[in-house]
Amino acid sequence: MDLILIQSQEHETLPLAELKSVLETEKIFSEIEVITNGLIHLKNLKQDDYINSYRILARRLGYTHEILEMITFRDLDDLNSQSNEDIENLFNNIFEEFKAIKWNDYIDHDFVIRLKRFNNAPIDTIGLERKLGGIIKLITKSNVNLNNPNSFIKLIVSKDKLFLTIKRFKIDKKHFMEVKPHKRPFFYPGSMHPKLARGMVNLSKVKEGDLVLDPFCGTGGILIEAGLIGAKLIGSDINWKMKNGTGINLEHYGINDYKLYQLDVREMKLIDRVDAVVTDPPYGISSSTGGEESESMFYQFLDSIAKNIKKDGIITIASPDSINLDKILNELNFKLIERHEIKMHKSLTRVISVISKKN
Ligand SMILES: C[S@@+](CC[C@H](N)C(=O)[O-])C[C@H]1O[C@@H](n2cnc3c(N)ncnc32)[C@H](O)[C@@H]1O
DSSP states (O other): OOEEEEEOOSOSSHHHHHHHHHHHHTTOOOEEEEEETTEEEEEOOOSTTHHHHHHHHHHHOSSEEEEEEEEEEEEOSOGGGSOHHHHHHHHHHHHHHHTTSOGGGTOOSEEEEEEEESTTOOOOHHHHHHHHHHHHHHHHOOEEOSSSOSEEEEEEEOSSEEEEEEOOSOOOHHHHHTOOGGGSSSOOTTOOOHHHHHHHHHHTTOOTTOEEEETTOTTSHHHHHHHHTTOEEEEEESSHHHHHHHHHHHHHTTOOOEEEEEOOGGGOOOSSOEEEEEEOOOOOTTSTTHHHHHHHHHHHHHHHHHTTEEEEEEEEEEEETTSOHHHHHHHTTEEEEEEEEEEEETTEEEEEEEEEEOO
16 A cells, blocks of 8 residues: 655655654654655555554654545656647546546545646646546546545646545644644743644654653643653753643643653753653853853753663754754764754754764
Protein backbone atom coordinates (compact mmCIF):
# COMPACT_ATOMS: atom_id res chain seq x y z
CA MET A 1 0.00 0.00 0.00
CA ASP A 2 1.20 3.51 -0.79
CA LEU A 3 0.42 6.84 0.85
CA ILE A 4 0.67 10.32 -0.64
CA LEU A 5 1.42 13.16 1.77
CA ILE A 6 0.79 16.83 1.15
CA GLN A 7 3.11 18.79 3.41
CA SER A 8 3.51 22.39 4.45
CA GLN A 9 5.85 24.29 2.15
CA GLU A 10 6.66 26.89 4.78
CA HIS A 11 10.01 25.31 5.54
CA GLU A 12 12.42 23.41 3.32
CA THR A 13 13.69 20.73 5.68
CA LEU A 14 11.45 20.46 8.76
CA PRO A 15 8.36 18.71 7.29
CA LEU A 16 10.43 15.92 5.74
CA ALA A 17 12.66 15.59 8.82
CA GLU A 18 9.57 15.33 11.04
CA LEU A 19 8.12 12.61 8.80
CA LYS A 20 11.36 10.59 8.78
CA SER A 21 11.60 10.86 12.54
CA VAL A 22 8.02 9.65 13.11
CA LEU A 23 8.44 6.75 10.66
CA GLU A 24 11.53 5.66 12.58
CA THR A 25 9.98 6.17 16.03
CA GLU A 26 6.84 4.25 15.15
CA LYS A 27 8.74 1.57 13.21
CA ILE A 28 6.76 2.21 10.04
CA PHE A 29 8.85 0.82 7.18
CA SER A 30 8.42 2.55 3.86
CA GLU A 31 10.47 3.98 1.01
CA ILE A 32 10.16 7.77 0.77
CA GLU A 33 10.15 9.56 -2.58
CA VAL A 34 10.05 13.35 -2.56
CA ILE A 35 8.12 14.21 -5.73
CA THR A 36 8.50 17.95 -5.25
CA ASN A 37 8.59 20.33 -2.28
CA GLY A 38 5.42 19.53 -0.28
CA LEU A 39 4.55 16.27 -2.07
CA ILE A 40 5.76 12.93 -0.73
CA HIS A 41 5.16 9.37 -1.94
CA LEU A 42 5.47 6.71 0.80
CA LYS A 43 5.89 3.38 -0.93
CA ASN A 44 5.18 -0.24 0.00
CA LEU A 45 3.72 0.10 3.48
CA LYS A 46 2.95 -3.32 4.90
CA GLN A 47 -0.63 -4.35 4.22
CA ASP A 48 -1.12 -5.81 7.75
CA ASP A 49 -0.54 -2.64 9.72
CA TYR A 50 -1.24 -0.17 6.93
CA ILE A 51 -4.41 1.29 8.50
CA ASN A 52 -2.65 1.60 11.84
CA SER A 53 0.34 3.35 10.22
CA TYR A 54 -2.00 5.71 8.36
CA ARG A 55 -3.76 6.58 11.65
CA ILE A 56 -0.49 7.14 13.52
CA LEU A 57 0.85 9.49 10.85
CA ALA A 58 -2.43 11.44 10.76
CA ARG A 59 -2.38 11.78 14.54
CA ARG A 60 1.27 12.75 14.96
CA LEU A 61 2.50 14.89 12.08
CA GLY A 62 2.38 18.66 12.52
CA TYR A 63 3.82 19.76 9.17
CA THR A 64 1.79 17.35 7.02
CA HIS A 65 -1.57 18.74 5.91
CA GLU A 66 -3.10 15.74 4.20
CA ILE A 67 -2.49 12.01 4.02
CA LEU A 68 -4.07 10.08 1.17
CA GLU A 69 -4.20 6.47 0.08
CA MET A 70 -2.93 5.98 -3.45
CA ILE A 71 -5.35 4.24 -5.81
CA THR A 72 -3.05 4.44 -8.84
CA PHE A 73 -0.45 6.72 -10.41
CA ARG A 74 0.95 7.68 -13.81
CA ASP A 75 4.32 9.04 -14.89
CA LEU A 76 3.77 11.93 -17.30
CA ASP A 77 5.97 13.62 -19.89
CA ASP A 78 6.74 17.09 -18.54
CA LEU A 79 3.39 18.91 -18.73
CA ASN A 80 5.10 22.28 -18.88
CA SER A 81 6.52 21.45 -22.32
CA GLN A 82 3.27 20.13 -23.85
CA SER A 83 0.57 22.00 -25.81
CA ASN A 84 -2.90 22.44 -24.31
CA GLU A 85 -4.30 20.07 -26.88
CA ASP A 86 -1.76 17.36 -26.05
CA ILE A 87 -2.53 17.74 -22.35
CA GLU A 88 -6.26 17.46 -23.00
CA ASN A 89 -5.73 14.26 -25.01
CA LEU A 90 -3.41 12.89 -22.36
CA PHE A 91 -6.01 13.33 -19.61
CA ASN A 92 -8.80 11.96 -21.80
CA ASN A 93 -6.74 8.81 -22.28
CA ILE A 94 -5.88 8.52 -18.61
CA PHE A 95 -9.52 8.99 -17.56
CA GLU A 96 -10.53 6.37 -20.11
CA GLU A 97 -8.16 3.95 -18.34
CA PHE A 98 -9.59 5.00 -14.96
CA LYS A 99 -12.96 3.56 -16.03
CA ALA A 100 -11.48 0.12 -15.30
CA ILE A 101 -11.00 0.97 -11.61
CA LYS A 102 -13.45 -0.80 -9.28
CA TRP A 103 -15.02 2.47 -8.23
CA ASN A 104 -17.75 0.79 -6.21
CA ASP A 105 -15.03 -0.39 -3.82
CA TYR A 106 -14.02 3.22 -3.18
CA ILE A 107 -17.22 5.25 -3.34
CA ASP A 108 -19.58 5.05 -0.39
CA HIS A 109 -22.93 6.64 -1.22
CA ASP A 110 -21.65 10.07 -2.32
CA PHE A 111 -18.33 11.66 -3.22
CA VAL A 112 -16.35 14.69 -4.23
CA ILE A 113 -13.33 15.04 -6.53
CA ARG A 114 -10.68 17.62 -5.79
CA LEU A 115 -7.59 18.27 -7.85
CA LYS A 116 -4.39 19.71 -6.43
CA ARG A 117 -1.63 21.02 -8.69
CA PHE A 118 2.08 21.21 -7.95
CA ASN A 119 4.82 22.90 -10.02
CA ASN A 120 2.18 25.14 -11.66
CA ALA A 121 1.18 22.25 -13.91
CA PRO A 122 -0.76 23.88 -16.79
CA ILE A 123 -4.09 22.08 -16.43
CA ASP A 124 -7.75 23.00 -16.19
CA THR A 125 -8.42 22.07 -12.56
CA ILE A 126 -12.18 22.51 -12.50
CA GLY A 127 -12.68 20.98 -15.95
CA LEU A 128 -10.76 17.84 -14.95
CA GLU A 129 -12.58 17.54 -11.62
CA ARG A 130 -15.89 17.65 -13.49
CA LYS A 131 -14.81 15.18 -16.14
CA LEU A 132 -13.61 12.55 -13.67
CA GLY A 133 -16.62 13.23 -11.43
CA GLY A 134 -18.92 12.51 -14.38
CA ILE A 135 -17.20 9.19 -15.06
CA ILE A 136 -17.43 8.04 -11.43
CA LYS A 137 -21.04 9.15 -11.16
CA LEU A 138 -21.97 7.13 -14.22
CA ILE A 139 -20.18 4.00 -13.05
CA THR A 140 -21.31 4.03 -9.41
CA LYS A 141 -24.65 5.84 -9.74
CA SER A 142 -23.55 7.90 -6.73
CA ASN A 143 -24.11 11.58 -6.23
CA VAL A 144 -21.59 14.33 -5.96
CA ASN A 145 -21.65 15.95 -2.53
CA LEU A 146 -19.49 19.05 -2.34
CA ASN A 147 -19.99 19.81 1.34
CA ASN A 148 -19.93 16.60 3.33
CA PRO A 149 -19.05 13.67 1.07
CA ASN A 150 -18.56 10.14 2.39
CA SER A 151 -15.80 9.55 -0.15
CA PHE A 152 -13.12 12.14 -0.84
CA ILE A 153 -11.17 11.48 -4.05
CA LYS A 154 -8.13 13.63 -4.71
CA LEU A 155 -6.22 13.89 -7.95
CA ILE A 156 -2.73 15.27 -7.50
CA VAL A 157 -0.82 16.49 -10.52
CA SER A 158 2.79 17.65 -10.57
CA LYS A 159 4.67 18.52 -13.73
CA ASP A 160 5.48 14.86 -14.42
CA LYS A 161 3.36 12.70 -12.10
CA LEU A 162 -0.29 12.06 -11.47
CA PHE A 163 -1.62 10.40 -8.35
CA LEU A 164 -5.21 9.26 -7.97
CA THR A 165 -5.92 9.04 -4.23
CA ILE A 166 -8.64 8.68 -1.60
CA LYS A 167 -8.69 10.20 1.86
CA ARG A 168 -9.27 7.66 4.63
CA PHE A 169 -8.44 9.70 7.77
CA LYS A 170 -8.50 13.43 8.30
CA ILE A 171 -5.72 15.30 10.05
CA ASP A 172 -7.03 17.55 12.78
CA LYS A 173 -5.88 20.77 11.15
CA LYS A 174 -7.92 22.84 13.55
CA HIS A 175 -5.45 22.09 16.30
CA PHE A 176 -2.51 23.40 14.30
CA MET A 177 -4.23 26.18 12.38
CA GLU A 178 -6.91 27.67 14.62
CA VAL A 179 -6.03 26.93 18.20
CA LYS A 180 -3.23 29.46 18.42
CA PRO A 181 -1.52 29.94 21.79
CA HIS A 182 -3.51 33.10 22.58
CA LYS A 183 -6.76 31.09 22.54
CA ARG A 184 -5.61 28.92 25.46
CA PRO A 185 -6.86 29.73 28.96
CA PHE A 186 -3.37 30.84 30.07
CA PHE A 187 -1.57 33.02 27.56
CA TYR A 188 1.74 34.83 27.70
CA PRO A 189 3.55 36.36 24.71
CA GLY A 190 6.45 34.33 23.35
CA SER A 191 4.63 31.01 23.13
CA MET A 192 5.72 28.75 20.36
CA HIS A 193 3.42 27.93 17.44
CA PRO A 194 1.80 24.49 18.02
CA LYS A 195 3.06 23.19 14.67
CA LEU A 196 6.70 23.90 15.53
CA ALA A 197 6.21 22.56 19.07
CA ARG A 198 4.77 19.32 17.63
CA GLY A 199 7.58 19.15 15.08
CA MET A 200 10.19 19.47 17.83
CA VAL A 201 8.51 16.75 19.93
CA ASN A 202 8.54 14.49 16.87
CA LEU A 203 12.22 15.22 16.16
CA SER A 204 12.95 14.03 19.72
CA LYS A 205 11.47 10.62 18.74
CA VAL A 206 8.94 10.69 21.59
CA LYS A 207 6.80 7.55 21.88
CA GLU A 208 3.53 7.01 23.74
CA GLY A 209 4.36 6.50 27.44
CA ASP A 210 7.79 8.18 27.24
CA LEU A 211 8.75 10.64 29.95
CA VAL A 212 9.30 14.07 28.37
CA LEU A 213 10.75 17.13 30.09
CA ASP A 214 10.46 20.82 29.22
CA PRO A 215 12.52 22.71 31.83
CA PHE A 216 11.51 26.14 30.43
CA CYS A 217 7.85 25.23 30.06
CA GLY A 218 6.43 28.77 29.89
CA THR A 219 2.75 28.39 29.00
CA GLY A 220 3.16 24.69 28.25
CA GLY A 221 3.06 24.82 24.44
CA ILE A 222 5.59 22.03 23.97
CA LEU A 223 4.19 19.88 26.79
CA ILE A 224 0.70 20.08 25.26
CA GLU A 225 2.01 18.61 22.00
CA ALA A 226 3.93 15.86 23.79
CA GLY A 227 0.87 15.12 25.96
CA LEU A 228 -1.42 14.89 22.93
CA ILE A 229 0.67 12.07 21.51
CA GLY A 230 0.53 10.18 24.80
CA ALA A 231 3.77 11.12 26.60
CA LYS A 232 4.08 11.47 30.37
CA LEU A 233 5.20 14.97 31.18
CA ILE A 234 7.52 16.87 33.48
CA GLY A 235 7.44 20.63 33.19
CA SER A 236 9.30 23.26 35.16
CA ASP A 237 9.83 26.98 35.04
CA ILE A 238 11.61 29.46 37.28
CA ASN A 239 8.43 31.51 37.35
CA TRP A 240 5.55 30.12 39.46
CA LYS A 241 2.96 31.89 37.30
CA MET A 242 4.20 29.96 34.29
CA LYS A 243 4.24 26.69 36.19
CA ASN A 244 0.64 27.20 37.29
CA GLY A 245 -0.44 28.43 33.84
CA THR A 246 1.01 25.33 32.22
CA GLY A 247 -1.13 23.19 34.53
CA ILE A 248 -4.27 25.12 33.52
CA ASN A 249 -3.43 24.73 29.82
CA LEU A 250 -2.67 21.02 30.08
CA GLU A 251 -5.98 20.37 31.88
CA HIS A 252 -7.75 22.38 29.16
CA TYR A 253 -6.56 19.75 26.65
CA GLY A 254 -7.57 16.87 28.92
CA ILE A 255 -3.92 16.02 29.62
CA ASN A 256 -3.39 14.87 33.20
CA ASP A 257 -0.30 12.66 33.33
CA TYR A 258 2.10 15.42 34.33
CA LYS A 259 4.27 16.81 37.13
CA LEU A 260 5.11 20.49 37.33
CA TYR A 261 7.79 22.24 39.38
CA GLN A 262 8.88 25.78 40.00
CA LEU A 263 12.65 25.68 39.74
CA ASP A 264 15.76 27.01 38.09
CA VAL A 265 16.86 24.47 35.50
CA ARG A 266 20.41 24.73 36.81
CA GLU A 267 19.30 23.20 40.11
CA MET A 268 17.27 20.38 38.62
CA LYS A 269 17.71 16.93 40.18
CA LEU A 270 14.95 14.62 38.97
CA ILE A 271 14.38 11.24 40.61
CA ASP A 272 13.76 9.49 37.28
CA ARG A 273 15.83 10.28 34.22
CA VAL A 274 13.68 11.37 31.27
CA ASP A 275 13.49 9.83 27.78
CA ALA A 276 13.53 13.16 25.95
CA VAL A 277 13.86 16.89 26.50
CA VAL A 278 12.10 19.34 24.20
CA THR A 279 12.46 22.99 25.04
CA ASP A 280 12.59 26.63 24.02
CA PRO A 281 14.97 28.39 26.43
CA PRO A 282 14.85 32.16 26.91
CA TYR A 283 17.03 33.91 24.34
CA GLY A 284 17.88 37.02 26.32
CA ILE A 285 18.88 38.68 23.06
CA SER A 286 17.43 42.02 24.01
CA SER A 287 19.68 42.47 27.06
CA SER A 288 22.80 44.57 26.58
CA THR A 289 25.24 41.82 27.52
CA GLY A 290 23.35 39.74 24.94
CA GLY A 291 25.20 36.77 23.47
CA GLU A 292 27.61 36.07 26.27
CA GLU A 293 24.97 35.93 28.97
CA SER A 294 22.75 33.62 26.94
CA GLU A 295 25.67 31.40 26.02
CA SER A 296 26.55 30.76 29.63
CA MET A 297 22.85 30.11 30.31
CA PHE A 298 22.73 27.50 27.52
CA TYR A 299 25.92 25.90 28.86
CA GLN A 300 24.56 25.58 32.39
CA PHE A 301 21.18 24.37 31.19
CA LEU A 302 22.66 21.62 29.00
CA ASP A 303 25.06 20.61 31.75
CA SER A 304 22.10 20.16 34.08
CA ILE A 305 20.05 18.29 31.44
CA ALA A 306 22.91 15.83 30.89
CA LYS A 307 22.40 14.67 34.50
CA ASN A 308 18.64 14.27 34.14
CA ILE A 309 18.23 12.49 30.79
CA LYS A 310 18.75 8.82 29.92
CA LYS A 311 21.95 7.82 28.12
CA ASP A 312 20.32 7.61 24.69
CA GLY A 313 17.72 10.34 25.27
CA ILE A 314 17.21 12.96 22.56
CA ILE A 315 17.14 16.70 23.27
CA THR A 316 15.52 19.11 20.83
CA ILE A 317 16.13 22.77 21.57
CA ALA A 318 15.46 26.10 19.93
CA SER A 319 18.21 28.72 20.13
CA PRO A 320 19.00 32.02 18.43
CA ASP A 321 21.69 31.87 15.73
CA SER A 322 23.77 34.34 17.76
CA ILE A 323 24.69 31.52 20.14
CA ASN A 324 27.60 29.26 19.28
CA LEU A 325 25.88 26.07 20.32
CA ASP A 326 28.42 23.73 18.71
CA LYS A 327 31.15 24.94 21.05
CA ILE A 328 28.93 24.19 24.05
CA LEU A 329 27.92 20.76 22.69
CA ASN A 330 31.56 19.87 22.20
CA GLU A 331 32.58 20.94 25.69
CA LEU A 332 29.72 18.99 27.27
CA ASN A 333 30.21 15.85 25.17
CA PHE A 334 26.97 16.09 23.21
CA LYS A 335 26.65 15.27 19.52
CA LEU A 336 24.49 17.02 16.94
CA ILE A 337 22.02 14.73 15.16
CA GLU A 338 20.35 17.28 12.90
CA ARG A 339 19.70 21.00 12.64
CA HIS A 340 17.05 23.23 11.01
CA GLU A 341 17.07 27.00 10.70
CA ILE A 342 13.91 29.11 10.74
CA LYS A 343 14.20 32.74 9.72
CA MET A 344 11.90 34.65 12.09
CA HIS A 345 12.73 38.19 10.99
CA LYS A 346 15.72 40.20 9.79
CA SER A 347 17.68 39.98 13.01
CA LEU A 348 16.57 36.59 14.37
CA THR A 349 17.02 33.13 12.98
CA ARG A 350 15.79 30.36 15.23
CA VAL A 351 17.96 27.27 15.17
CA ILE A 352 16.35 23.92 16.00
CA SER A 353 19.04 21.46 17.10
CA VAL A 354 18.48 17.78 17.79
CA ILE A 355 21.23 16.40 20.03
CA SER A 356 22.17 13.46 22.22
CA LYS A 357 25.00 12.46 24.50
CA LYS A 358 28.12 10.99 22.92
CA ASN A 359 28.59 7.37 23.93
C1 LIG B 1 10.75 31.24 25.70
S1 LIG B 1 9.87 30.86 27.18
C2 LIG B 1 9.22 29.27 26.83
C3 LIG B 1 7.99 29.33 25.99
C4 LIG B 1 7.24 28.03 25.88
N1 LIG B 1 7.86 27.14 24.89
C5 LIG B 1 5.78 28.26 25.52
O1 LIG B 1 5.30 27.75 24.46
O2 LIG B 1 5.09 28.96 26.25
C6 LIG B 1 11.13 30.63 28.34
C7 LIG B 1 10.71 30.35 29.80
O3 LIG B 1 11.90 30.07 30.53
C8 LIG B 1 11.72 30.50 31.88
N2 LIG B 1 13.06 30.62 32.50
C9 LIG B 1 13.97 31.62 32.37
N3 LIG B 1 15.10 31.33 33.05
C10 LIG B 1 14.90 30.10 33.62
C11 LIG B 1 15.70 29.25 34.42
N4 LIG B 1 16.93 29.58 34.78
N5 LIG B 1 15.19 28.05 34.80
C12 LIG B 1 13.95 27.68 34.42
N6 LIG B 1 13.14 28.46 33.68
C13 LIG B 1 13.61 29.66 33.28
C14 LIG B 1 10.92 31.78 31.75
O4 LIG B 1 10.17 32.03 32.93
C15 LIG B 1 10.02 31.48 30.52
O5 LIG B 1 8.75 31.05 30.92
